[in-house]
Amino acid sequence: MRYLPLTDADRRAMLDSIGVDSIDALFSDVPEAVRLDGPLPGLPTHASELSVERQLTALARRNMVAGDVPFFLGCGAYRHHVPASVDHLIQRGEFLTAYTPYQPEIAQGTLQMLFEFQSQVARLFGCDVANASMYDGSSACWEAIVMARRVTRRNKALLSAGLHPHYVSVAQTMARFTGDDLHSAAPALSAETDLPTLLAAIDDQTSCVVVQYPDILGRIGDLSEIAARAHEKGALLVAVVTEPVALGAIRSPGEMGADIVVGEGQAIGVGLQFGGPYVGLFACKEKFVRQMPGRLCGETVDAEGKRGFVLTLSTREQHIRREKATSNICTNSGLCALAFSIHMTLLGEKGLRALAVANHAAAVAAADRLARGPGVELVNTSFFNEFTLRLSKEARPVVRSLADRSILAGVSLGRLYPGVDALANGLVVAVTETTTAEDVEALAQGLQEVLA
Structure with missing residues (x-):
């Protein structure tokens, strides 16, 4: 049975009290272009639990899992090992x-x-x-x-x-x-x-x-x-x-x-x-x-x-x-x-410091390796576990090309600052304790191929 706590008269009284004609008027701050005017297109009105489970599982398999590929994304969200x-x-x-x-x-x-x-x-x-x-x-x-x-x-x-x-x-x-x-x-x-x-x-x-x-x-x-x-x-x-x-x-x-x-x-x-x-x-x-x-x-x-x-x-x-x-x-x-x-608590002060040292050391090694590649320049003179590269080409298509090679290369500044041409070639790379030397080498080789 549906739960309908309010009658039409109740709703009308509340709308009159706040001075609007309809419930739709409460969403006036939401641009019309992003409002739905009916059910979501392409979705069935109903489906069995088994059918929904299969469809959602198929959609989930289209994702690239962070732990399965070389992963260098950061900019506010970082992949660390969680015990x-x-x-x-x-x-x-x-x-x-x-x-x-x-x-x-x-x-x-x-x-x-x-x-x-x-x-x-x-x-x-x-x-x-x-x-x-x-x-x-x-x-x-x-x-x-x-x-x-x-x-x-x-x-x-x-x-x-x-x-x-x-x-x-x-x-x-x-x-x-x-x-x-x-x-x-x-x-x-x-x-x-x-x-x-x-x-x-x-x-x-x-x-x-x-x-x-x-x-x-x-x-x-x-x-x-x-x-x-x-x-x-x-x-x-x-x-x-x-x-x-x-x-x-x-x-x-x-x-x-x-x-x-x-x-x-x-x-x-x-x-x-x-x-x-x-x-x-x-x-x-x-x-x-x-x-x-x-x-x-x-x-x-x-x-x-x-x-x-x-x-x-x-x-x-x-x-x-x-x-x-x-x-x-x-x-x-x-x-x-x-x-x-x-x-x-599991880390403690010594553990946190050791984790930080491991992150920084891995990032320094990665920055040194990547900066030796053609068409790649390290921007930073100081950093912890995240640094910015200036590429010889626009970074967004480079990131997409590397994703097609199953390498999540980092965050392009063109994505964060669309329309700012001076930042278009910037790529922010994050390296943590989960990053291996093989991951860094895969990124270096991938950049060399895409920037050639």
Whole structure:
């Protein structure tokens, strides 16, 4: 039996109350060109479970599996080895079915896990405090910009040219509704970052400067000077980390003066998963904690002196008046945060540093080998496990040709920045501990053939 909770009269009353003529009017912000005006074409109205299973299996077999071919994709989503114990533990019933703890102090296991997660993120980022996670890196980046506006009471944000364009796009989409003034540009295909340009652009109206570390081309810059300049002008420095494994080898943004550090935690404990779900990381200085979005779990003792965990801070739209809330993000990525925390615990500090060293060493070897090929030039003078190549031909068709050879060569900058001719020949290559010398040689040989 169909579940129809509302009558036509109920719907009419609600539409009249909000002042629209029809339900379709609620979707006016969605362009007509992308709206469906009927059932999806080519799909049957019904099919048996067996038939659907066969069709979906056939479609899945058309995918090229990351672990089956030489794989060099990165730009915010990385293939790392995730120990089998991570998946085993997160599938325990008490974890897999966990949801928002509306009676939080009863859910001591959930709160303890989130407390440990927060502690790991804060230490990794070099910050005083971290929250219990966000949806993903891009939404965490936007929340940092909004938080900076609340702290400084300014609305001008400078976005580094090295910030991932998808993060920029998310921020621009949200700024349409808040009035934040965002300044951004495309990066230059060079070894130098745009930090000197940002330094000159900071003024008395700037709320924050947003930089990625390492940036979209894999370049690593010292954030200390830009942090000092931002603070001199009363602005905040927001650092974005899309590859947290890098912080096992390079200085944390918090150590260099960043006020808010956000990022994507997918690289630790979470698989590629076709782009999600992922886990957003968010940390800041303690003095800004009451402006931090999301929720914060804390440690305390009960009446008997026993260790316990509580929901210390949760300034969300569900809990207080909406206009006073710091964010409309109403939950956290609990299961992915758990995977992150388990993997981080298994690694420990020494393990994370060893993993970072292995990644960097593999990337250096790959960069040296690839740069020796004809028609290939290494752009970077500094990088962790991701670097940019300048090819003698446009990178997008090169990537497609190599995919036909079962080599996933990397991310073409023409794909990330369509229409920016100066970046068309750029190819971002990511190398992790899962990349073998044979994979690198296959890519080198493939580039030589395609660029000939």
